[in-house]
Amino acid sequence: MNMKRRTLLATVSAAALALVIGMPILGGSHAMADTLADIKERGKIRIAVDLGSPPFGMTDAQMQPTGSDIESARLVAEALGVEVELVQVTGPNRVPALLTGQADIVMASFSVNEERKKVIDFTDAYGVIQIVVAAGSGAGASVTKPEDLNGVQVGTTRGSTNDLEATAKLPGAQLTRYDDDATLVTALVSGQVDVMASSPQIMAAVNQRRTADPLSVKLVLKTNPYAIGLRKGDDALKARLNEVIAENLKNGKLSEIYNRYTGVPLPATLPKT
Structure with missing residues (x-):
C-alpha cells in the first residue's frame, strides 16, 4: 500500500471514529478559526433548523x-x-450538524442542558420551553403525580430534553419515542398514544386537530431556556449573537415572533444559560 493511500485511509478512519464516539471532526483546530469572519466573507450563515x-x-x-x-x-x-441558508435537521442531528460543519449555528428549539454544554456552546436564551405531561380523557386523565403514570404509555420526541426529563422523572411510564415533534403530534391526534411529555406549544398543535378530546396539562416537569447552539471556540460569533439577542429582546421583535407562533407571551426575564 503506498503512502498516499495509507494517509487517505487513516484520515477516513479518524473521521469515522470521531463520528462513532461523538467527537467533533473539526477537532481542536477549530478553536483557532473565526466562524464569524467566515460567515461575513461568504455572505451567508448556515443555520440548522428542525422543520418537524x-x-x-x-x-x-x-x-x-x-x-x-x-x-x-x-x-x-x-x-x-448576510443571507440565510436553512439546513434541515431533526432533534438528534442538531449537535452532529454543528460538529461536522454542516451548519454554523443551530436554532431549533434547542434547550440548554449540562450534557450538551460539554460538547457545544450556547448563546444567551431567546425563548423558553416548558416540559409538561399532558393527557386527554384516557389513561392519563386523573394524573396528579409522576407515580400515576406507572405502566402508562407516554409519547415524547427521541433525543430531546423532553425525552431526557421524562426518562428521569417518569421511571415507571412506558415511554414511546418518536423521531420528531410532527410525528408525535400525529400519534396523539390519531390516538396511537393519549399522554405526552413535551411542550405546551406541542399540546396546542395537537389540540388544533384533536378537538373532540383535547389534551390538558397534568404535570410541569421543568422550564428550560432555549438558545442558539454553536461550536466551542466560536467566541467572536457568540459575542455578536448575544448582542443581536439582547437588541431584539429589548426592541420586542423576538417577543413578537415568539407570541405570534406559540400563542403564549415570552417571559420578561429569561433564565440564564
Missing part, C-alpha cells in the same frame, strides 16, 4: 419553512447583514 417541530419549525401550505425559530433565524441573518 411546530410551532418552532414547520412548513406552511406552500411547503415553505416557517415557525418562530425560522423567523428568528432570518432576524439573526438580517442583523449580521
